[in-house]
Amino acid sequence: MFALTYARARADFIAAAKGINAAMHSMIHPLTGKEGEALALDIAVIGNPASPKRLLLSSGCHGVEGYCGSGIQIAALNNHALLRRADEAGVTLVFAHALNPYGFSFVRRVTEDNVDLNRNFLDFTQPLPVNLAYEEFHHLLMPKVWPPDETTRTAITALFESKGMPYAQAAVSGGQHTHADGLHYSGIKPTWSNLSLRQLLRDHCATARQLAWIDVHTGLGPSGHGERIMSPVVNPADAMSAARSHKRANAWWGGNGKTPVTSFQDGTSSSAKLSGTMGATAYQECPNTETTKMALEFGTHPLLEVMHAMRAEQWLEMHPEAPAEQHMAIKQAMMDAFFTNTPLWRQQVTEQTLQALHQSIDGLNHTAHDAV
Numbered sequence: 201m202f203a204l205t206y207a208r209a210r211a212d213f214i215a216a217a218k219g220i221n222a223a224m225h226s227m228i229h230p231l232t233g234k235e236g237e238a239l240a241l242d243i244a245v246i247g248n249p250a251s252p253k254r255l256l257l258s259s260g261c262h263g264v265e266g267y268c269g270s271g272i273q274i275a276a277l278n279n280h281a282l283l284r285r286a287d288e289a290g291v292t293l294v295f296a297h298a299l300n301p302y303g304f305s306f307v308r309r310v311t312e313d314n315v316d317l318n319r320n321f322l323d324f325t326q327p328l329p330v331n332l333a334y335e336e337f338h339h340l341l342m343p344k345v346w347p348p349d350e351t352t353r354t355a356i357t358a359l360f361e362s363k364g365m366p367y368a369q370a371a372v373s374g375g376q377h378t379h380a381d382g383l384h385y386s387g388i389k390p391t392w393s394n395l396s397l398r399q400l401l402r403d404h405c406a407t408a409r410q411l412a413w414i415d416v417h418t419g420l421g422p423s424g425h426g427e428r429i430m431s432p433v434v435n436p437a438d439a440m441s442a443a444r445s446h447k448r449a450n451a452w453w454g455g456n457g458k459t460p461v462t463s464f465q466d467g468t469s470s471s472a473k474l475s476g477t478m479g480a481t482a483y484q485e486c487p488n489t490e491t492t493k494m495a496l497e498f499g500t501h502p503l504l505e506v507m508h509a510m511r512a513e514q515w516l517e518m519h520p521e522a523p524a525e526q527h528m529a530i531k532q533a534m535m536d537a538f539f540t541n542t543p544l545w546r547q548q549v550t551e552q553t554l555q556a557l558h559q560s561i562d563g564l565n566h567t568a569h570d571a572v
């Protein structure tokens with residue numbers, strides 16, 4: 201179920217979707233993948249496409265994280281109890297397999313333009329958010345040689361220790377538009393994946409009255425634990441909209457305290473405060489829909505290990521002349537940083553996602569009843 205290439209993952213997803221007679225829609229990426237394969241944002245719609253209640257499950261925002269996301273999506277497509285429950289509740293399932301198929305295929309976290317897709321949803325007509333703190337880290341994160349020499353290693357350890365982990369995490373991962381060769385680069389215009397996701401929302405979600413949206417990520421938090429990170433959905437004309445979406449997220453996904461919902465707005469999340477995240481698209485593209493959104497973030501390895509893998513992989517991108525053996529080792533470490541390929545971890549991520557999907561269906565069901 202969990203494939204180790206994008207081409208295999210895509211074929212398995214399409215086969216599983218067709219097996220249950222899902223309606224398939226594909227947006228084809230302009231580039232091809234690592235094996236010369238077509239790249240696409242594939243969407244499977246299960247149920248009445250005009251239903252007022254929709255449940256969107258998306259994954260592969262951060263390319264390489266799609267190896268986990270794809271396996272989860274296929275498990276859900278094969279889960280008859282879930283499909284029956286959605287059908288009974290009148291909830292249409294919209295499964296978006298790979299938001300960033302380029303990064304998925306090439307085992308990168310970023311898009312074809314080195315953009316961290318979940319920092320790219322900015323208003324590019326306005327001055328972009330400034331992340332001055334990133335400047336302090338960039339030259340140490342991206343040394344000329346890899347592995348970093350002793351001077352760089354000592355300097356970066358000292359910088360992390362002097363600034364403290366929360367500051368360092370926010371500086372490095374918060375998003376930046378000044379270093380196109382750096383980490384968590386927001387880009388300076390919308391990427392293909394940004395525009396395609398917006399199209400997906402307009403085509404498949406905007407006519408819903410209620411939308412529950414779970415976006416699967418990996419690489420942050422304790423191994424195998426799924427952190428439910430709430431994304432506030434803000435209507436700029438309605439001051440209470442964010443608070444209401446927060447309240448719904450807690451009610452639907454909090455499991456009465458058993459599966460707490462966190463937020464990077466109030467410091468309860470393992471994620472730093474980020475700019476340009478995709479939550480903003482929900483209201484922009486679906487203004488007549490009440491959207492409740494969260495990221496489901498599965499832990500793999502400790503934060504600094506994951507960051508080290510990302511630095512190495514970014515260095516490799518800038519140094520294509522690296523020996524084949526080093527190339528393979530760096531790519532394997534990148535894969536391991538975002539996908540723990542053990543039976544236990546695969547089971548943990550699948551079960552927690554299925555639980556969250558069931559909770560979403562119940563939430564959509566109850567909200568609809570309450571409104572009557």
Ligand SMILES: [Zn+2]
Pocket residue numbers: 261262265416417418
């Ligand atoms: Zn992610």
